[in-house]
Amino acid sequence: MVAGLKIVIVGSGPAGMYAAGAIVKKNPESVIDIVDKLATPYGLVRAGVAPDHQTTKNVTRAYDKVMENDNVRFVGNIGLGDDIPLDKLRDLYDVVIIATGTPKDRNLGIPGEDKDGVFGAQTFVYWYNGHPEYRDAVPNLDITTAVVIGNGNVALDAARILMRTEEEMAHSDLADHAATEIFNSPLQSVHVVGRRAPENAQFSSKELSEFGDLTSAKTYTDKTNLPEEFISEDKKETKVVNTNLDLLRSFEQIGPGIKGRSVHLDFLASPIEVMGDTSITGVRFERNEIVDGKAVGTGETYDIDCQLLVSCIGYEMGILEGLPVEKGIVKNDEGCIADGLYVVGWAKRGPSGTIGTNRIDSQNVVDRILGDFDTGGNPDKAGPAGLDQWCQDRNIRAVSFDDWKKINAAEIDRAGDQSPRRKFVRTRDMLSLLKEGS
Incomplete structure (x- = not known):
């Protein structure tokens, strides 16, 4: 068994969630932060799946179970590059997994x-x-x-x-x-x-x-x-x-x-x-x-x-500081970009397949990570505590999974009898809701 690693996943969409789930199962001693620039988790499921395809969105129930593990945190409202540079994440964590998708139209x-x-x-x-x-x-x-x-x-x-x-x-x-x-x-x-x-x-x-x-x-x-x-x-x-x-x-x-x-x-x-x-x-x-x-x-x-x-x-990967982008994806070797830096999902292979396609893809990359770190991580890495300090020093209001539960409940309450939810569409409104309830 690989000793526990400090891992950060950038992006909480399907690829990132399947990676987190695989780590929880195969290396439960690790601690995992799932960072997302949005205050809401699950990426493409919320923002990409058609609003009249509610059955497809039920996959989030499996992601909720991953988030409920004590060694997993959702850290929303933190953007890679805008709020924290990639180099800093690499300094804080043993492993950085890029799961941002391909956020640029061809x-x-x-x-x-x-x-x-x-x-x-x-x-x-x-x-x-x-x-x-x-x-x-x-x-x-x-x-x-x-x-x-x-x-x-x-x-x-x-x-x-x-x-x-x-x-x-x-x-x-x-x-x-x-x-x-x-x-x-x-x-x-x-x-x-x-x-x-x-x-x-x-x-x-x-x-x-x-x-x-x-x-x-x-x-x-x-x-x-x-x-x-x-x-x-x-x-x-x-x-x-x-x-x-x-x-x-x-x-x-x-x-x-x-x-x-x-x-x-x-x-x-x-x-x-x-x-x-x-x-x-x-x-x-x-x-x-x-x-x-x-x-x-x-x-x-x-x-x-x-x-x-x-x-x-179709979509492709845009330019993101510190990442080698080639032919619309992050250049990688079976998910490995560089030492301690990995990529999963569309950012790795391009925009193909269904939501479920990401499961096997992410599991394979996790196997690669655990093989690369078979002797364990660096005990001097600050991990989640370092990320919290970074946010505190810069007055960044991170959104936790408990915070998301409050947003989710409010959206459902706003919806009425027929619609499953009435979304908040501005981050400031979500943060105001959380401030009022604190």
Whole structure:
């Protein structure tokens, strides 16, 4: 058994929580601080999972159990870089684990994407989920047409949330400010456009099936683009793709003269220009064909007039002081960045897989850490006491897990009978609540 280590995990999302859980199980003598820049834990589960997918959020019950261990602390409202530098964390702890995810949208790389009305998926999703840093990144939803780029679940989330009615979202935790904009919007149509063919789309069948249940909008696609059958050497892939193709066949055939609210699932097209002066007025697309398994432009173009564009083409790691970033992730060797410095989750491997994918990934990195520290840690490291002193000296108000329980209870109390919670969307309001209750 490795002697107890002093470990700090930066980020309390799924990857960080699974890492903490693995350490508790495999090296219960260690002490673990889970540091997060937000006053609320669980990262992507709170800020990324769609507000109408409450079942997915139940995973936090397992994370709560990890947090209840005596050797685990949540230390919220402390940002890496802004409040404490990475070098200081490395001085205080035997092990630093980076679990920040990939908090930067990939650029489309086309002219005009800097115009007003163009948003990356992270900005848009964090806005409607009530992330404090994106509370005021309000898109103008006094619009009639929106375009969503991408053929993954995030693209479907964005389109679905835009077209849900207030009644459909009654049991969600959609942030109040976003609900006001969405439900009062005159939006009539959303185009979800992917560059590859329908059989290459990365969305899940469950996500796709929800478009058949929208109460105020019909879903359309071009069924002439659908292959009769998809066959792969991977039986699981074959089943998923053919289920998706059957769902696409169940939607309406797109055609001229569509009236009423509508969602258009379009394939084989790539955006090449965002049109307009300072604000978006439309998007120009080039039609594609599949050549040797790749989407290749044909030279034929068409335009979609719109006033909102949400780009859902993936995420990457931004520049963070002290971390080597390469090809959108933190450069690492099976999770090891440098002596005593490790990375897990999307920051390690890129934005892929589901929430559960992070479990095995984090467990493997923990095994690597315990192997690297088989002789134990440095008894001279200050660990949690050193972090507390750092915060005290700089008047940083850290948020504990008990503090989070108070915030959580208040959000639930505010919600009423139907919604699971009514979120606080400003950190200052959360801290004021804690001050009042102290």
